[in-house]
Amino acid sequence: MARRCRIGVVGCGFFAQNHLHSWKSLAGEGAELVAVCDLSEEQAKAAARSFSVPAAYTDMADMISNEALDLVDIVTQVNTHQTLVSMALDAGIATIVQKPFGLSLAQCQEMLAQSRATGQFLAVHENFRFQHPHVMIREILSEGRIGDPTWGRISFRTGYDIYAGQPYLRAEERFIVTDVGVHVLDLARVFFGEVRHLSAELQRRNPDVKGEDTATMTLRHRSGAVSVVECTYGSRQQPDPFPVTLIEIEGTTGALRLDADLKLSISSGGTTEVIDTDAPVLDWAERPWHVVQHSVQVTCHHILECWLAGVPASISAEDNIKTYALCDAAYRAATEGRNVRPECERP
Numbered sequence: 014m015a016r017r018c019r020i021g022v023v024g025c026g027f028f029a030q031n032h033l034h035s036w037k038s039l040a041g042e043g044a045e046l047v048a049v050c051d052l053s054e055e056q057a058k059a060a061a062r063s064f065s066v067p068a069a070y071t072d073m074a075d076m077i078s079n080e081a082l083d084l085v086d087i088v089t090q091v092n093t094h095q096t097l098v099s100m101a102l103d104a105g106i107a108t109i110v111q112k113p114f115g116l117s118l119a120q121c122q123e124m125l126a127q128s129r130a131t132g133q134f135l136a137v138h139e140n141f142r143f144q145h146p147h148v149m150i151r152e153i154l155s156e157g158r159i160g161d162p163t164w165g166r167i168s169f170r171t172g173y174d175i176y177a178g179q180p181y182l183r184a185e186e187r188f189i190v191t192d193v194g195v196h197v198l199d200l201a202r203v204f205f206g207e208v209r210h211l212s213a214e215l216q217r218r219n220p221d222v223k224g225e226d227t228a229t230m231t232l233r234h235r236s237g238a239v240s241v242v243e244c245t246y247g248s249r250q251q252p253d254p255f256p257v258t259l260i261e262i263e264g265t266t267g268a269l270r271l272d273a274d275l276k277l278s279i280s281s282g283g284t285t286e287v288i289d290t291d292a293p294v295l296d297w298a299e300r301p302w303h304v305v306q307h308s309v310q311v312t313c314h315h316i317l318e319c320w321l322a323g324v325p326a327s328i329s330a331e332d333n334i335k336t337y338a339l340c341d342a343a344y345r346a347a348t349e350g351r352n353v354r355p356e357c358e359r360p
């Protein structure tokens with residue numbers, strides 16, 4: 014019989030619903046959702062009921078000692094990540110943690126060091142690079158259809174009420190850069206490569222939130238390319254592109270542009286081709302969330318395949334810390350008013 018992966022999901026709140034659906038859908042690929050855990054017994058039991066999971070826990074330590082788990086998927090808020098990741102790694106279990114990886118670069122470094130020391134699989138659930146339009150853009154770039162990328166803009170601007178689903182975001186001291194900025198900075202790495210230095214302007218445009226809700230960042234990549242990476246939850250634009258990331262990339266021989274309707278224009282050699290990059294609507298998904306929901310399942314699938322093959326995920330802790338270092342550099346750049354090299358770029 015093909016190898017199975019016995020999975021326990023920790024945190025059964027807002028975003029975990031997408032993970033629970035994904036793991037259930039991946040049953041045919043070897044995923045076996047055997048336990049769920051939430052501090053709230055009601056939430057844990059509700060998830061177990063909805064997704065036919067045999068066991069529900071309110072304490073991750075109990076779940077670990079009672080179940081023979083292969084993989085723990087942590088979908089709690091960032092203030093709990095290090096404690097829970099550390100507990101799972103200590104128990105010798107492969108671990109996935111939602112973004113943002115940790116509360117600080119130091120925390121991320123400690124988790125990475127622990128996974129290296131124990132030789133444990135540790136992945137960060139970074140799903141934007143697995144959104145269907147972004148996968149297609151990556152393919153077009155790797156085929157050289159616009160030559161070498163030299164300039165780009167990656168833009169996530171919305172006025173959608175994200176606080177309705179995630180009220181805790183109002184109180185985050187480090188807010189948009191580590192919330193959605195981490196995703197768009199990851200895309201910048203994927204499209205243009207590693208970053209030599211960056212500058213950042215941060216704004217708090219909504220007086221009812223604690224941290225910055227707008228970030229405008231300029232990145233110089235090692236390749237020489239420059240990218241403008243921006244995000245806001247305070248946009249007044251209509252129509253609002255939410256939840257689409259708008260992307261423009263100029264290369265040495267052509268250019269591409271992803272619009273809010275998910276149409277991708279690719280210009281090269283005097284002609285422009287327009288292709289549809291919309292994602293399939295999975296049987297558990299609904300518009301307009303379907304692109305994000307599809308990306309969560311693709312991310313889970315990628316991690317599962319890597320675990321089964323015994324290789325690190327492309328979104329390993331090792332990789333994701335480079336994206337986290339960009340967030341950290343953006344805060345320093347904004348505070349110090351200058352270009353900053355990300356931590357992993359320092360001599």
Ligand SMILES: NC(=O)c1ccc[n+]([C@@H]2O[C@H](COP(=O)([O-])OP(=O)(O)OC[C@H]3O[C@@H](n4cnc5c(N)ncnc54)[C@H](O)[C@@H]3O)[C@@H](O)[C@H]2O)c1
Pocket residue numbers: 023024025026027028029050051052053056071072073088089090091093097111112113138140178179192305
């Ligand atoms: N990748 C994305 O696109 C995306 C989108 C939204 C949220 N997220 C991330 O998902 C994570 C969870 O966010 P959310 O909005 O679902 O939060 P949430 O507060 O809705 O859910 C978190 C759940 O974890 C539970 N919990 C907290 N501590 C626990 C512990 N020690 N043991 C067991 N359960 C515990 C809480 O009771 C809660 O039910 C965050 O890191 C967030 O940034 C990612």
